[in-house]
Amino acid sequence: MSASVGLTRYRIVEEDIPSTLWHEIEDRLKRNAFRDIDGSAEERSFGWVSFDNMLDPDFALCPPEKGPYLAFTLRLDTRRIPPAVMKKHLLVAMNEAMQAMREQGKKFVTKEQKAEIRDQVELRLRARTLPIPACFDVIWDTDRQIVSIASTQSKLTELFEELFTHTFGLTLEPLTPYFLALQLIGKDRQAELDEFEPTVFAQGGA
């Protein structure tokens, strides 16, 4: 819970959520919990952890139920090799390969060999790079079926939408001006929204 936060809001599309789902929340979160990749060379890993504690993927310290809300956190760990580091190590590996080729009487390294060298260098460097953890709190208002995530980056929110649907079998609709308006004025007036024409405020303007 930081002092300043960015938020994206959603509405759950399904109107009749099966009541059995509420007993399965913790199990479903655990099934899609975050898996640590510190000891491997994987590029990224993401999943749920308990609210405000990135080290608790078992929800042992902080269960998700908070009054009428469900609170949990999306953790995403990513390994990033700095481009300059990659460039240097690729150059070293290429020079070594050229040297080996020359010793075998060959003149150049093939395109396929270059691609393979690049993959090997990347894998080697990834294994030596620590993943950077990032956490995004999620709040689910179960009275109104409104879900918020503490991020406004579209790549992250897309990942969240997919994981949420995969975990709970429910669809999220982002509360953009159009969908929020539909909520507020009612579906029977959707035609007015669909035919919306912008007002010209400036006398000589576009």
Add this chain to the structure above:
Amino acid sequence: MDLDHAQTVSLMLGQEFLTWLWFASETSSGLFRTKDGEAFSVTVEQKVSVQGGEGEAKETAVCSGPMAELREARMGLATGKKVNKVKVRIEKDEAAWQVLLDAATFTLQGLKTPKVDTKLEEGEDPDARILEKIYLTEKCMAYVDTAYARFLDLRFSPQWKEETTRLRRWLEG
């Protein structure tokens, strides 16, 4: 439902709402009332970004500063641009929220709620501060939604014509 169309309408609606919100915050003291009769105020402050044109001709002007009068942004409006981001301060009694609203998505950026005491008192439920933070965040969303509902009421009513005339006068003044 055509999602592309929804996206286009979202941007237009959002820009018009934020433009109107700036106008409303200056001309009617930005006073609003929720359905439950709770009064709060909205003030535009520190940062406004206006945008106009399409494709490669798209132009954005950003005005910011702690005590800025946002004159350049206002001039932008007079030449046909519309507000695409605005920083607002919402006040209710002693409590204050600050948030940057985005026209196209309605995401809330840099939301600052009134301070929550993070120190736990002895015997206090650890969930209490989480619930308080959730409550304060939801309050802010409810206030933004109230202002938006007020805008929609006007926008899709015969009074919109009159409101547009007032808004134009504000721009010229």
